[in-house]
Structure formats: C-alpha cells, structure tokens
Amino acid sequence: MAYEHKDIEQKWRTEWAKRGTYRVENDTTKPKYYVLDMFPYPSGAGLHVGHPLGYIASDIVARYKRHCGFNVLHPMGYDSFGLPAEQYAIQTGQHPAKTTEVNVARYREQLDNIGFSFDWSREVRTSDPSFYKWTQWIFLQLFDSWYDAKQDKARPISELIAHFETKGAEGQDVSILTGDVEEFVGSFSAQEWKSFDERTKQMVLQHFRLAYLGDAWVNWCPALGTVLANDEVKDGVSERGGHPVERKRMPQWSMRITAYAQRLLDGLDALDWSTSLKEAQRNWIGKSEGASVRFTVGNDFIEVFTTRPDTLFGVTFITLAPEHVLVGKYTTDDRRAEVEAYVKSASNRSERERQTEVDKVSGVFTGSYAKHPFTGAEIPVWVGDYVLAGYGTGAVMAVPGGDQRDWRFASHFGLPIIAVTEGADITKGADESKDATICSEGFLKGLKVPDAIRRAVQELEKLNAGAGRINFRLRDAAFGRQRYWGEPIPIYYKDNVPYALPVSELPLKLPEVDKFLPTEDGEPPLARAANWNYQGHPLETTTMPGWAGSSWYFLRYMDPKNEGRFASPEAINYWQQVDLYVGGSEHATGHLLYFRFWTKFLHDRGWINFDEPAKKLVNQGMVQGVSAMVHSLRLVVQTRDAAGRVNGISPVNGHPRVFVSANKKFKDDSQNVHGIDRLLEAGVDYREYGVSKEDFAFTSDLHNAPIELLSEQGALDQERFLSWLKHGDDSPCVLLTEPDGTFLCQAVVEKMSKSKFNVVNPDDIISKYGADTLRLYEMFLGPLEQSKPWDTNGIEGTFRFLRKFWNLFYESDVFSVSDEAPTKAEFKVLHATLKKVTEDIEKMSFNTSVSQFMIATNQLGELNCHKRDVLEPLVVVLAPFAPHIAEELWEKLGHADSVTGAKWPQWDAHYLVEDSFSYPISFNGKTRLQLEFPIGLSKEEVEAQVLANPEVQSRLEGKAPKKVIVVPKRIVNIVV
RNA sequence: GCCCGGGUGGUGAAAUGGUAGACACGAGGGACUUAAAAUCCCUUGGCCCGCAAGGGCUGUGCGGGUUCAAGUCCCGCCCCGGGUACCA
The missing domain is CATH 3.90.740.10 (Valyl/Leucyl/Isoleucyl-tRNA synthetase, editing domain)
Structure with a gap:
C-alpha cells in the first residue's frame, strides 16, 4: 500500500486532539523538562516556512525527552499586543482585538498542520486580561520596590521608607541606596524626611522605585506619536516604518534595569547560551x-x-x-x-x-x-x-x-x-x-x-x-508607549503624583475608545476613553511596551489558569527554569535582557527561587528565500549643462515597460549602447523622439517577480507574469526572451518576505508532501543555527525517504512484518542508528540524524529486512521527527497506546563491534591502498603484516621506511 | 573601527588531528512503460594517462608554520554575514 500522507496526518491530528495526547500535568513524581519557543506575534501574513524551523527543533527535543521518561512542558502562545494590529485599526477602525483574534486563528491552524506536541490547554496571550492582569501586577511590584546596593537585591519600598524615618539619607547611604548608577539625590535627615509633605516624599521615592516616572531623554517619533526603545530605533529612524526619530526630554515611565547591570553581566557566565549572544549582551551592558x-x-x-x-x-x-x-x-x-x-x-x-x-x-x-x-x-x-x-x-x-x-x-x-x-x-x-x-x-x-x-x-x-x-553603557528602559494596543499601566494621579492602583482593581482593562489615534492635543489614545479615572483621579494614559508580557510569560505556562497568583509556588517549584529556549538571535539585547531582568527581580522579592529564566538557549538561523529577479529597462534622455557634461536625466514617457531575460544582460563596458539596442529590439525606438542616440540613456532596475511563477529550470511563466504585472500597472509590457523563447530570472538569496514575493507557505508544502516531510526537510537543510536558503526542489529527497521507510513495512502491498530474529548485519544497522540519532539529538544536530535515518533505510532495503525487532525501535526514534507516520506504523505494529509514550530504545555497543578493520595504508600521508586486519591485532603485528605485503614492498622499492605509524582502528602511515 | 560567526563540488551540506565531499538535490546515462508519472540501477570535485581493469597529479578563501599526518591546531591576510559605535 502506498504511503498516503494526507489520510494518515489528518487521522492522527484528530486522534491526538481527541485523546489529549499532549496534555501535560504538573506531575511531580516525574523529572521535569521545560522546552520553550519564543512565542510569535500573530501577524496578518501568517507563517512562512522559516517560522517553524525553531519550533520543529524544539518539538523534536520535547518528544525525545518524553520518550526518555521526562514530564515535558512544551507550551505555545502569542505575543499578541503590538503595532501592526493597531496600525490596521487606525486605518480601518477595526478593533485590534478582532484582527488579533483572526490572526491567532490562522496561526493556530497552520501550527496544527505541522503536528507539534504543544499542550494547547496552556496557551497564553499577552493581550488577554487574565494574562495582563499579572503583567500589571508585576509592574506594581516593581513600582513598590527599590534596589539596595548593599544587599545587592530589590526590596520593598516600605523598608526604604522605614530607613528614611529612622536614619534619613546621608553620606554613603545616598549612593548606596540609589545604586550609584543613575540619580543623585540630596541628603536629608530622618527629621527632615518626616517634615516633607506627601508630594515631596513621593518625588524622592521616584528616585528609588524600580518602575518610576522620571524625566528621561527619549527617542520620540512624531510620525508614530510614540516613544521608542533604543533597540526599536535603527540608523536614526524607527525600525517599524522608517520614520525619523528625535531626542526629547519628557516625563516617562522607566524601568531601573541599570540597577541590575552588574548581575546581568555576571549571570551570563553560567548560562549555556551562544558566545555571540552573550557577547552582544556584554557589549550592550558596556x-x-x-x-x-x-x-x-x-x-x-x-x-x-x-x-x-x-x-x-x-x-x-x-x-x-x-x-x-x-x-x-x-x-x-x-x-x-x-x-x-x-x-x-x-x-x-x-x-x-x-x-x-x-x-x-x-x-x-x-x-x-x-x-x-x-x-x-x-x-x-x-x-x-x-x-x-x-x-x-x-x-x-x-x-x-x-x-x-x-x-x-x-x-x-x-x-x-x-x-x-x-x-x-x-x-x-x-x-x-x-x-x-x-x-x-x-x-x-x-x-x-x-x-x-x-x-x-x-x-x-x-x-x-x-x-x-x-x-x-546600559540605560534605564523606557516603559511607556503613547499607544492604545498594550497593557494599561495601573497608575492613577493625585495632585499630579503617581500612585499604584490597588491590586484588587486588576486587571485594569483596556477601555473602549472612539478612535485609536492620539487626541487633538497630543494625548495618547487612552485619554479618549470616557471615565478613565480611579475614584475621580485620572488614570495613566500610556500603555506598556511590547516586551512587558514576554518578560515573564514563561512562568504563566506553568499554571496558566491560576486566578489568585501569576503561578502557584508549587508549579514554579516544580517546573523551575526553562531547560531549553529556542528563538531568533535578533532578541539578543531586547527581549532576552528584559526577560532576565524581570526574573532576577521576581527572585529578589521572593516570588520565584531562581534568578535566570533559561539555562540553555539556541538561536535558530534564518531560512532565507530565493527571489526571482527580473531586469527592466527604461529609456531616458540625458540633459547636459553648458559645458556639455551630463547633469541629469529625464524619463521618456509612454513607452512600454521592457523586461530582459537574465542571459541577455549586457556587458558593463558598453552598457549604454547595449541597453538602447535592447530597447530598440523591444520596439522602443529612440529615433522616434528626434534626439541623437548619444543623448539617450536607460535606467536598469531589478524587480522581484513572484517565485511561484518560476519553473524548476528557472524559466518564468511569461503569461502569468504579464497578468500579474497588470495588477499594479496597466502600461504595456515587452519581454525580451532568450533565443529559444524562454525568459530567465536571476536568482537572489535574501530574507523571506511578502514584499519580495519569495514566501513559501508551509500549508502548500504540507498539502503536497505532508507535515512529516516538511519537518524532516526543515531539519535536513543544515545545522539549526545557520542561515540557509529554502529550496523546495530538494524536498523530494526526504519525501522519497519516508516512502522507502514506509515500504520496509510492506511486501507487495500488504503490511508485513516478521517476528524472525534479525541477522547481525540488521542489528548493526539498527544500533548504529540508535547511537547516532540519540547522540545527535543531544547535540541538536538534526540534519545528521535525518541522514542517518536515510542511510539505515537504504541499508535495510538492501538487506530486504522486514523484521519487527529492527523496525519497531526505528519507529520510536523516528517519532520525534515524523510523528504522524510513526504513530500510524506503531498502531499497525499492534500497539493500542500512542508511540509518544514509548520508551526510548537504548543502543547496545555489542552490536557495533567489528571483527576486522580495513586500514588505509598511506605513504607520507597519502593513502595508497587498503588492507584488512582483525581488530585484535597489536600495533607491531599490523606493522609487520603491512610491511610484508607485496604491494607495500613494491612501493617501497626495496628501501626501508624511516618510520611507520600505526593508529589502531584508524590508519597506517609509512614515512619514506 | 571594534566584537561575534562563517568561507569545503553545480546546490544544501558531512567529516573525535587519521581514507575530504557521508546524506540529499540537481545533472548525465540506462532499465521498466505505448507514453507519462512512479520506481530502480550506474556515473558525477578538477585535470591527466589508459581500449579496459586500473593508475597518477591536484583540491576545503589566500600566504606561511607545527605534525608522521591539517578542512580541523598556530601566525599573518582577504572576502561574506550578524551585532555595535563619536561610549570618554
């Protein structure tokens, strides 16, 4: 029977959901393992094949650890506050919550198609009030804390007030209490403190709070009407949208991350993160x-x-x-x-x-x-x-x-x-x-x-x-955004002094507003809300930045439904730190620094018992797209100054757009003539314009064409290309083809993005080849950390492998697995695979484990092996990579329970022992022949036998070798 | 400039200091087929000798070095990618 990936994958998706196969309980009798992916922002564009790369890798580890007997937490959720939904809301009036809902549904569908072992019952969304209630709660804890440099930890602000009341702030204290990082606060005695009025006291405390309202130099972006963090500004313009940014001093909610600078630096040493990432943080802290x-x-x-x-x-x-x-x-x-x-x-x-x-x-x-x-x-x-x-x-x-x-x-x-x-x-x-x-x-x-x-x-x-x-170098982090779609900051103002909202008032829900724009007098959108006050006192109108929710979300997964606490102490004690965190390196100095900061803070205040969020972190590389570039030419007239030098060009209007096939490109030396000749070839005749040929020039541009219009040989589907062009521009087009009539594009590897028309959607791959093939192929592309271009053509190899693997269980279309005892050779294939795959998963070297599966399948095919004792363990080790096919074969092998619970098979070195080794015999390091000797032979015996060999003798031409090196089970080198 | 990565066939890549190019794509040739799809087999770094069997030279960005042996270690360059920057 043929391998019908569609039926199999559909069947098991439904079955897993029905059985709750991936539900995870806080079962403290088992050792835990926490695998986390950086959760996505659900954008309207959906997932492309680059997005799931890291998720597939972490899913393999999660499933592997489950086979090894761990209770594995492997959750997924959405970083669902963010600018695009808000921009869309401004343009269309559609509430961002609605857009977000639609996008999340699409993400979920795409993720489900890939067959991840996520426990969706633990899903979190940062924009959900039941989640941001606790983001706000943590904010209030930060507001209610100061950093004691002497004890090197955050403490409740009440203890600082007690200190002021008894000792004031004098001498050494001033610098110690502020951490000597940011502000200089004048000294005062206990007596003076007591005489301060309420407003003065609050102003002094602002200098100590870890979340504080202070005057700060900010990156103000007038076009976006908001303040941006340093990492949201690139080359002086906003990262999103590219609007100019200016320096401005204004009252601003900030996070005193600088108090943690030294600890953030020191903590890096013990982390199993890549050196480049640690270096990036070290430089950032500076x-x-x-x-x-x-x-x-x-x-x-x-x-x-x-x-x-x-x-x-x-x-x-x-x-x-x-x-x-x-x-x-x-x-x-x-x-x-x-x-x-x-x-x-x-x-x-x-x-x-x-x-x-x-x-x-x-x-x-x-x-x-x-x-x-x-x-x-x-x-x-x-x-x-x-x-x-x-x-x-x-x-x-x-x-x-x-x-x-x-x-x-x-x-x-x-x-x-x-x-x-x-x-x-x-x-x-x-x-x-x-x-x-x-x-x-x-x-x-x-x-x-x-x-x-x-x-x-x-x-x-x-x-x-x-x-x-x-x-x-590290600065305090700006925490307020003049934006609607973010967590409201739970602060109200009495006499212009900020006060914490009582915890009982949380969550402070986002209010309804008529428009998602700033008010006429430049106030943030929240100022539009009716009754935006607490007991008659105005509420804060800025909202939290994108990184607020992501700074602690890993804790919520542990106990996502808890209404009385961000997570119960039992859940936190059990799940502890993230054991493996997988995500992009672009978060090196943003998310990953704030993530560590909040964890250290929660630890200081006794809410959690560890002070680093993730022990090990792996950055997956980018999957790049291959873009199809087409050259276009346009005729222009050169204008000249009085001395006859070219000083500008003006376009010649009204002529068709001309596209030139890649091999017809012109040589650099006489570009101008060639370009104009090409245009003439296309029917764009410079002679019609009554200007001499020398005064013409042309402009040459590269455009992205949709990659799906390209055939496997790189030829463009000209008809579809022309009709695609019509969407934007009605002017006539001419395609200049190769002599054989084909139109070739230039292939360029670049970032996969909608605007470059080079996006490959996983859904398309899955419907053609199946999720298991997609998963295997993503891993097979190369080392996880490296960037690599996506080439859909290569996927045939992994698809063929799965079919061959499937056929190991079939003989002339009938499922057929024998209970016959395997031969030595068959066992050797099995155990070599168990060893290699196990070791590779531990190293996260997934491309080489996929190769090993292919080697094993090819070898078992040659051996015509259909034996249960070999195939059954192989199904288990393949399951983390290709869960659907493994589950199907596991069931066919007669198991009622899911393969996900099967014990990971151990390899046995005994099957890998060789009787003999074929030594490469090299002369001065150059291999010349192979000689096979039994493993047990001593160095001296090998040397003697090698030298006795007639071919070696003839190569020596009667001369005695200067030296013979024998490395057992490796090589023999004869120095002459 | 500085700090991290990385340069290996036509392509993605593999290789505890020990037979460079495993595995796969692509390409070429062949089998099966009325044909196509699918499948299977062979060849495939470059150059050279040979009818063939086979053999030789060369080859991991460049130049040196260490070593019996270097893609791998050391020194000096070049190029590509990422991060960062009047950081005092």
Missing part, C-alpha cells in the same frame, strides 16, 4: 572601569567620567554635551549668544548626523574655566556635540594627547595638545595604546598605564576630587 573626577568651577564643579585617569596631566580642556544642564550656568555673558546658537543648532542635528559626520568638528567655548585637581591650572570649558548627554556624566575631560576625538577637537580649535605617553608623536594623532608608559610631569611619570591608573585614583581620593568608578 561596563567600563575608571574614575569620576571633579573639576571645580568657582564654588561649583563639573563631574566627568574617564577610563583613563592616568592621563589626567594631559587634560587641556573640558567638553560638555550641548544638552548638559551646566552649559547655561557656565556660559559667560559675552559668549552667551554664540553658545546658545550652537546648542540650538546641535540639538537640531539629528543623532544620525552627529554619528555619521565624524569629520565635521564643531564646538564653542563657554568663557568659563575649571581648575585642574592636580596642577591647579585653569582649563577652558567647551561645548561640543561629540560628547553625548546620555553616557557617563555628559562631560569629558579632554586629553588630546591620548584620545583621538579630543585630538581632533583640539586640532580644529587650536587648543593645546600635551603628550601623555612616552614616544608618542602628537603631531599626527593621539596615542591611545594601553601598554604605554606615562611621560607627563608629576607623580605618574614613568609608570605603566595600569599602575598609573591606580595611583591617579588614589591621589584623587586623597584630594577628595574624585574616586574609582564603574560606568555602564
């Missing part, structure tokens, strides 16, 4: 060690951060960021106009310009001088836009002899440059090397850089002019 130095200005001071306090004697000026609060204060009256003009122009320059136009040095002198802490010299204070407000203190001590940026600035403005290191040629540039010797006068002279740094810090501390300090 720890640098150095010193803070105070330069006094009158009776005030400027604080700078430097990693090179050893170069202090080389300081010749100070540069403030244009946004620095002290700029206005230190500008002398005679310079005020100039400075203000500069600050204004600098802030008009976008972040992007300031980044890219490195050569454009700009700055202005404030008129003030600071005092050098060691020499007492007067140091001019400048303003320069090469200094960033958001890093360190927003001010630098400029050492043009030791820092190239300072050197450029000094050279441009003629400021003094002092050599700081021995042998440096400061006329050409700064010496930034760190293995140099300091040459400046004073106590640092002659010291190596590391020693000089230590000494400089000591001296600074002695003078009370500075201290050793660690600085992080």
